[in-house]
Amino acid sequence: MALEMLAFGQTKVNQLRLFAMVAALLIMTYTLIVTDGDVFDCHAIWSFLHFSLNAYKLIQGYATLWIQMRKLKPWDITCREWYFNSFTDQEFLALREYWEWVLLEEGDVLVEEGEEVEYMSMIFQGQGEIRIDGKQSVLAQIGPGSWVGEMAFFTGELASATVCAAKPTLIIRWEIDQIKKLLQLPGRSYKAQAFAKLPSHFCADLARKVKQYNSIPAMQSFIQSQKEQTKHTKLKKFDNKKGREQPMKAGFVSLVSVRRSWVNFFDKEKAEAALEEGDLENGQPKKKKTVVRNLGKVHPDEDKPVSGFGAPRKPKNFYRQDTTSRLRRQRVQSVSLGIPQDPVEEGDEVDADEVEQNDEKES
Numbered sequence: 155m156a157l158e159m160l161a162f163g164q165t166k167v168n169q170l171r172l173f174a175m176v177a178a179l180l181i182m183t184y185t186l187i188v189t190d191g192d193v194f195d196c197h198a199i200w201s202f203l204h205f206s207l208n209a210y211k212l213i214q215g216y217a218t219l220w221i222q223m224r225k226l227k228p229w230d231i232t233c234r235e236w237y238f239n240s241f242t243d244q245e246f247l248a249l250r251e252y253w254e255w256v257l258l259e260e261g262d263v264l265v266e267e268g269e270e271v272e273y274m275s276m277i278f279q280g281q282g283e284i285r286i287d288g289k290q291s292v293l294a295q296i297g298p299g300s301w302v303g304e305m306a307f308f309t310g311e312l313a314s315a316t317v318c319a320a321k322p323t324l325i326i327r328w329e330i331d332q333i334k335k336l337l338q339l340p341g342r343s344y345k346a347q348a349f350a351k352l353p354s355h356f357c358a359d360l361a362r363k364v365k366q367y368n369s370i371p372a373m374q375s376f377i378q379s380q381k382e383q384t385k386h387t388k389l390k391k392f393d394n395k396k397g398r399e400q401p402m403k404a405g406f407v408s409l410v411s412v413r414r415s416w417v418n419f420f421d422k423e424k425a426e427a428a429l430e431e432g433d434l435e436n437g438q439p440k441k442k443k444t445v446v447r448n449l450g451k452v453h454p455d456e457d458k459p460v461s462g463f464g465a466p467r468k469p470k471n472f473y474r475q476d477t478t479s480r481l482r483r484q485r486v487q488s489v490s491l492g493i494p495q496d497p498v499e500e501g502d503e504v505d506a507d508e509v510e511q512n513d514e515k516e517s
């Protein structure tokens with residue numbers, strides 16, 4: 155009973171048969187002992203049938219396998235040894251059942267760029283050329299063990315490139331639709347197991363292609379140029395930062411340079427506007443000059459100017475207190491502006507209303 159249970163736990167058919175046979179043999183022996191050799195006992199008959207049936211199937215299976223393996227051509231055996239050594243005999247035969255050998259002449263096309271991919275092919279001997287841009291440029295060369303059509307198999311898209319034979323080339327190929335159907339097979343038959351293993355081989359080949367692509371000079375120079383660009387960008391950022399810091403440091407030394415750096419680095423727009431208005435001198439906006447109009451000595455008694463820097467504070471009602479001086483000042487100012495004025499001498503009579511109006515204007 156225990157052996158029977160173990161037999162049902164097996165996932166491989168031949169192992170299951172072997173366990174079932176041993177279990178049936180034990181039951182048969184036990185029945186014959188208990189029944190004193192009664193071969194017609196139903197347990198004995200049932201276990202005998204069970205044993206014989208499994209033994210027949212087992213022997214038949216191995217005999218067929220042996221015959222099929224002997225039928226394999228030398229290139230099938232080489233192909234298995236080179237590329238499918240992870241498959242059991244039965245799995246390999248299941249795989250072999252669906253593929254065909256095709257010999258390509260030089261220039262024969264396996265798949266055409268932009269067209270539907272019908273076959274999944276593997277180069278056994280020879281060489282293939284991967285061409286793009288309507289066969290103009292040779293992108294890569296592929297040799298024995300490379301798959302063709304795996305990209306379309308995974309993506310379901312049209313062929314990404316044209317592949318043609320660079321010399322007489324021997325390939326094996328399966329119909330892609332057939333592989334997809336066989337991948338859906340339920341259970342754990344050899345066929346199902348064989349086709350379930352196949353896509354991992356496509357993936358391995360894809361990985362190899364990417365690795366090869368990464369190591370070609372074009373890719374390496376691309377990586378180098380990327381590195382240089384990154385370095386250049388970093389340096390530029392550093393320079394900009396430095397450029398901003400330098401004038402700021404100088405600003406501690408000179409207030410003017412702070413102003414210049416401020417204009418140069420933070421307010422370029424203002425500087426440009428000033429340039430347009432012709433207000434820029436040696437690359438810097440012109441300094442606004444405070445126009446101080448020193449009217450000179452206006453009071454004969456005082457030796458100081460009445461306005462501008464250094465002028466004494468005017469006493470309240472300055473002009474009221476000394477109307478004559480006020481008028482004299484007005485005259486001097488007018489003279490400096492080129493306005494002819496009647497000379498007003500000290501002691502001249504003046505109009506009080508006129509003085510009043512002038513005061514209002516001044517304020």
Ligand SMILES: Nc1ncnc2c1ncn2[C@@H]1O[C@@H]2COP(=O)(O)O[C@H]2[C@H]1O
Nearest residue numbers: 294301302303304305306313314315363
């Ligand atoms: N750069 C490459 N290197 C190697 N093989 C390629 C390259 N580009 C495309 N191929 C192969 O050319 C095939 C064209 O059809 P697929 O796109 O289905 O699958 C593609 C790959 O098998």
